[in-house]
Amino acid sequence: MIEAVGLTKRYGAKTAVDHLSFQVRPGAVTGFLGPNGSGKSTTMRMILGLDAPTSGHVTVCGHPYRQLPNAPRMVGALLDAKGVHGGRSARMHLLALAQHAGIPARRVDEVLSVVGLQDVARKRPAGFSLGMGQRLGIAAALLGDPQVLLFDEPVNGLDPEGILWVRNLMKALAAEGRTVFVSSHLMSEMALTADHLIVIGRGQLLADMSVKDFISANSADFARVRTPDSEPELREKLTAALVEAGAHVLAETDGALRVMGLPLPRISEVAHSAEVRLWELSPHQASLEEAYMRMTQSAVDYRSTADQRAGLQQFAQPYTYAPPAAVPQDWGAPAAPHRQDRLQDPRPTASEPPRSPGAAPSADASPALSGPDSEDAR
Structure with missing residues (x-):
């Protein structure tokens, strides 16, 4: 022991x-x-x-x-x-x-x-x-x-x-x-x-x-009761009779009734007295998992949350190449300290038509993204 x-x-x-x-x-x-x-x-x-x-x-x-x-x-x-x-x-x-x-x-x-x-x-x-x-x-x-x-x-x-x-x-x-x-x-x-x-x-x-x-001790047992689907008035009649007998009755989404507070034999007697035919009368007991979750729900330290995907959308977009900046007119002059021109992709984007080797790009072209091939990375 x-x-x-x-x-x-x-x-x-x-x-x-x-x-x-x-x-x-x-x-x-x-x-x-x-x-x-x-x-x-x-x-x-x-x-x-x-x-x-x-x-x-x-x-x-x-x-x-x-x-x-x-x-x-x-x-x-x-x-x-x-x-x-x-x-x-x-x-x-x-x-x-x-x-x-x-x-x-x-x-x-x-x-x-x-x-x-x-x-x-x-x-x-x-x-x-x-x-x-x-x-x-x-x-x-x-x-x-x-x-x-x-x-x-x-x-x-x-x-x-x-x-x-x-x-x-x-x-x-x-x-x-x-x-x-x-x-x-x-x-x-x-x-x-x-x-x-x-x-x-x-x-x-x-x-x-x-x-x-x-x-x-950690679950609510109930009986599942179903009356003929073609006669909804019988379900209402049975509900009233069960409530009068002291039961607590909840309507399920599929048309069945969840009855708590009365044993199955008593539910059957109430239905017989009310002259209501039953299609289903079955007991339901919670599983160990359901009882455990109910018992420990206030003692859980690590809980999962919904996946807030909206905050990740900016990272889900594919990387695109931006058009290069304007080529300086004095191409032969010494390079400026900022060498952003060396980081740009010479290929045109889908929104810009191809140009000849000597042509200058549009004035509103945005600078390219820096990446692992930048001069600083070298």
Whole structure:
């Protein structure tokens, strides 16, 4: 089990984690959610003893990580899949970790097989794809057959088959009674993988509950009701009957009704009593993503804005050549200090007809743009 009590971490004037308290229990996959910059990675680093908390404490299996006897045999973690020695093969990387923790060499081949990297075991991770690097990181986390596992974005870079494999692996590890703590930004994947959620924003705890309770607490369930489109008077009749029964009714753009405040059986009874035929009566529950966005909308530090393209239009215009300035009459005289005449393009523009070599340009010709071939640039 992982337990944090009053966990706080400050970097100068910035408070990354602010009095955070929670428990991650064994036997379940616990999702760790929060916007970018909310303190998730900092929290995981403090759990693993990589960062010291400013105040508060966090324990793993009842002890601070640094005081665990042979910690790699008790805790496995994937925080950065790129944290490998580029000159070693995948197998040698895992073998070095195993020897440091007193793990038998045969375990290296076992975890390489578990993650599907046995065919590239003797290749260097520097040439691995992002997904292959993630698999190697998961293999390192599983190396000691630990009871506590932490994963930061474990499905990053994986293909659909790999994502399904990670999902099933997490569930299988939790089913064995292990503690599984997973951070991810993929809400759809968390909805399928996690049993429990810990949500933070700006370093503070926002929610600590099951996935089902989290969705119910941060969304408004409603029923979708549709009457025959050819008889709009039935929709108005049903709306009046539902409002009288205590429901809140909103009209959808496609002609359906959104009914809140009454369960589906009661809506059906009201429609039957009003002698209104129903074409549709279906429940709607918000997704984890919708509930998460509603919960964290006030805790987002980095927001995108509309692309104000109007301000970029001046840079989108192609460069054009301007006609040269007038050639001085005393061509043979010494050149003036300003040598703008050397920066001009002798070619005529589309608005000026071609001229003979000795002809002077029009008097209103504008000077050419300076560029990288100017004398100053030389």
